[in-house]
Amino acid sequence: MDMAGTGLRIGIDVGGTFTDFVLLDDRSGSVILGKELTSHDDPSRAILAGMEKLLNARDLRFSDLSSVVHATTLVTNAIIERKGARVGFVTTRGFRDAIEIGNEMRYELYDLFLQKPAPLVPRPLRVEVSERVDAAGGIVVPLAVEDVVAAAGVLRDRQVDAIAVCLLHSYRNPVHERQIREILQAELPGIPVTLSSDVAPEIREYERGNTASANAYVQPLVTRYLAELQAQLEARGFEGAIHLMLSAGGLTTLASAQARPIHLIESGPAAGAIAAGWFSASSGSADVLSFDMGGTTAKMCLLKNGEPQRSMEFEAGRVHRFRKGSGLPLKVPVIDLIEIGAGGGSIAHLNAMGLLKIGPESAGSEPGPVCYGRGGTRPTVTDADLVLGYLSPDYFLGGEMHLDLSAVHGAIEREIAAPLGMSVLAAAAGIHEVVNETMASATRMYLAEKGVDPRRHTLLAFGGAGPVHAYGLARLLRIPRMVVPPGAGVMSALGLLVAAPAIHLARGYISRIAAVDWSIVDALFGAMEWEARSIMEQAGASWSDVEIRRFADMRFIGQGFEIPSPIPAGGLSPGSRSEIEASFTAAYEQRFGRRITDIGLEALTWRIQVSAPSRSTRLRFPESPPGQSAEKGVRAVYFPGPGFRECAVFDRNRLLPGTRLVGPAVVEERESTTVIGPKSELVVDDALNLVVSVNSDTSIGEAAMSAA
Template sequence: MSARPLRIGVDVGGTFTDFVLVDEAAGRVMTGKRLTTPEDPGRAILDGIARLLDEAGARITDVKQVVHGTTLVTNTVIERKGARIGLVTTRGFRDSLEMGREMRYDLYDLALEKPEPLAPRPRRHVVTERLDAQGRVLKTLDEAEARDVARALRAQEVEAVAVCLLHSYLDATHERQVAKILREELPGVPITLSCEVAPEIREYERANTACVNAYVMPLMDRYLARLEEELRRRGLDGPLHLMLSAGGIATVRHARANPVQLIESGPAAGAMAAMHVGQACGLSDMISFDMGGTTAKMCLIEGGEAEHSSTFEAARVRRFRKGSGLPLKVPVIDLIEIGAGGGSIAAVSAMGLLTVGPESAGSVPGPVCYGRGGRRPTVTDADLLLGYLSPEYFLGGEMGLDRAAVERAMQEELATPLGMSVLEVAAGIHAVVNENMAAATRMYIAEKGRDPRRYALMAFGGAGPVHAYGLARLLKLSRIVVPAGAGVASALGFLVAAPAIDLVRSGVRRLSAVDWAEVATQYAAMEAEARALLVEAGAAPGDVTFRRSADMRYVGQGFDIPVTLPDTLGSAGVEHAFLDAYERLFDRRIEGLPMEVLSWRLHATASRPEVPGALGRSIGGEARKGTRDVWFPQTGMAPCAVYDRYRLAPGVMLRGPAVVEERESTTVIGPDASFTLDAQGNLVIEIDQGS
């Protein structure tokens, strides 16, 4: 065991790669931030870890765990840069990926654009076999035909293959037979079986999930293998773990086999960090607001827990239009993500209006102020002109910002075409991006039947604290909490997440016909499988806890709702649980109608690790750094106090307007707000919404 047990969290974002180092023995937390290297994400990771260890006076042999999350899976699918894949499916279902669902995401668009399947039609092949909806074999698999299909795929030089046969979630025998033949005919080509990555009902979603897994598997396999190998070469003895989309952590082996489960790993970490901070400061109901360089993520947290979902939609043709992407059966933390970040590009639309995002400048070339070749003004550029960001103290002074270049670009690209001043355009960009985020948050919370005004806003990410005040005013929120190290909070989320896994088994049954002894046996097998996976990820066998749920609906309905199951399984208890869940969602309780279960789910988790709170300690001294002109809607450009967050004294109440600077982020506080540092080092802002 290392004398200095260190743990490191690494979050690779579209613009920055964030780092958090926890020194458990010293009770110390350190942070770091580097520009992402999109051509080789591992380079920024390795360089950042080396620098953080050097600052800590430690060696990589002291590190007992590295937890990593990445946007690589999402970006690969969005940018269509994955593997050349093939799909094997049941005869008659070759075109299900093209047909999709009956519903159109835009009823009135006569030229509706649908997402292109990851497996084009020439590389989609069929085999003769058939199960019915109860899992009974109607036609056995024609193995000779399956071998011909394998040879055809080999001739097409596929790099990965997905297999999705009808109703294989009930009986995986035929899929496994096809996989055996494929591995014989295509040695070394990775095979994804739908019965392994999404063993549940809904053919279209299950096929898409298998295809996405196959599409990203070769890339992720190489990336994770290289990263782990290089960390080992440099001396890492502890494990490399990956954050899953549902907020748990898993081994590299599991992630390489199921890369589709990493599709939302970064956003999930942000929600985990918000839950951790909320628990520490006694805040259980909040809106987690994570705004980075490329996107903003909002997540509703109630009772200290984020909601989960069993579905996710990737690579939307229309980024914010539900139904326009690839639907996946993947457990995720239920959040909303929009193209609003510091790197979001401002432009003039064809109608002569100012627009912001969703296109982002990323880290290359980045915003104009970075001086890395960017020519199109972004949200970060506007924030610089409005006085929110310091040209001398960005990233703690490591990266200077070029204000003159921003003024030139803003004038040429936006101010002149719009007939406005540079300052007016900058204020417009700030207002538009805030309103975009507020509108998305209102819709997200309204769909859950909640009133946003009863929640606090937990703001983090590099750009989150800059925009939290404006967003809170639009949402009529009175409290904002900005945790210590807000700019790298997602990386902290990796270190406070517990090993966790989600399993599912499907089979449509009327509630009155369920064999509860069979269900108990099924859950026992799922619990044994989950426990083994979590022990492999570092959990103690006796530390694993389980939460059971089911997807249920009234007979005849097209879609289901999640229902938390009672400890004792039986028809009466499960019926009561369904009625309660239905009433919470739809505000009505319909008794006496037949119900059915579609899927049984299990969430298994171990204890969350403890993280010392040293990151938020004040170092004392004079907190006031000076004064600079800052823009607010109420005042325009006006003198504003600038504070050093690291020197703020806990418990001292101060008034806005103010800017509070720290190494990885800046918090903007308006003239109608007061703020203080609490005992945990969180910046707590109270807004007078009556003004």
């Protein structure tokens, strides 16, 4: 396949077990897929090795690439593992302990030994300065310059690597924070300074302080990593642009990512959700539940009309990784999804009561599941899937990696089967069913909180393990239809290439809607659009083509939390009030199922979302030469209820549009495997999606294949 030229882009998603690659020729839509085990000690090693393998196999060079688009787990891992920089924290006198006190929320109401997340900045590295700005932005106490100079001396002596500044009410008036930055840069040259008014100009000191601290905490690490990656790419002849995926689903520039690395904290999962939106359109699915199951976690995201929902807050570094409320709340725009400690590498074990549990600990890529033969000794979900016949020991990664089935039998026997007095097959089936129920249970809660009936949605499955478990999950959730897109095993990397440049900005200004000074609001939107224009143009977007959407975080007076609501474009005035109030009333009713009209409203934060047009590339995936049979053979595969069944195994690359399969059957591709259960029907649509009607009313019990 000829892919040389200037239209070549490559998407790279670094995951917990595998690093995924997609090489795209924008002129023809041709894509080439790749996968490498992640090198956790230095992620760039797997990145460069995978890129070289993909390019060399097609006689291409790094200089042929026009851009590299990257999603990384570096930020979230640094916070979870507490391996970030030594950060100093400068705040208003009297508020040194605000980021440790937090708020009154308790994630376990009756736990007397509740463990709260420790702040990223220990108390000895937190210093105070005299100043005060009131809630309206007025200066009550001028900044004491001598305090800032003294603070710089303290932080110099304590050898900090980065500094976060968070002053009271600086979201309304950042003048003192900016003065502090100028002084610190003069006193401590080379030390990066993060201002809370830059990364999170919103109300709530605890969340704003956490966000500034987290940005400073990861900034030296991310800056160094991206600079080194750029240098290594350029040393190999790359002359194009490097773009990064933001947590809210848009692309940004290298410089912007280095300035605000905290906005990359969910870049990998966001890329998957963006890809899900792209494929929901190609498969004719308006309302979708995307299911991304990789080596470490499973991610669920709800999409309405192909658009993922977004949140303006995110929890990082949880004490209990998958327990809501146990982490550090950040003011960061993210795609609204849930993560579950259930991936292919999740380790199966017996708890203190002798009950079978899966995860959240993962074998990752080092040592990996037992079947990888890289030193793993504890059985994982992937190991169980191999025993149950879902995976082929000879066709994992297209045959590049042979899976050791005998070692898996020994590990499951030793760790699970023998202690429970059951066979290895029964233990493997138990592992598979427990992990499916774990994901289904978390998903039910996620959807119930949003008032969503899963039966009215399509399950769009991807990730290395997603298509293996999608059939079982769909049955548990009673979802009648599932879709597995082409390239499902590397779909997050593909999402990087169909995403468009985008930016989300916010400004805090608290006022009752009846008393808003609309000239202030117009000035805030004008400033945000000016900032967004600079970033978008650096990312290669034309300002004349972008879409600008405005929102206000509003609430009833006295309500505890606000709700983002759309507001009209253009100049705002008292005449805009009725339209803005109606927007909030509709948003409130959609969320809570009731309409309230006799209570006044107030706005806290004003936001814009600026995005370039989505890419309309028609993707062309690798196909086998015509005339070759798609059926590869037959093997025994386990299904709950009937047990093991003889299943036909098919090569996905040879399934043509219109092909129809009736389960049970298995469809294999290099990066993933799709399992189709009994009495389920699969059709390959024109976009090469596998569209499965789960438990369809067919009387055919054996796998069959016919051309529609």
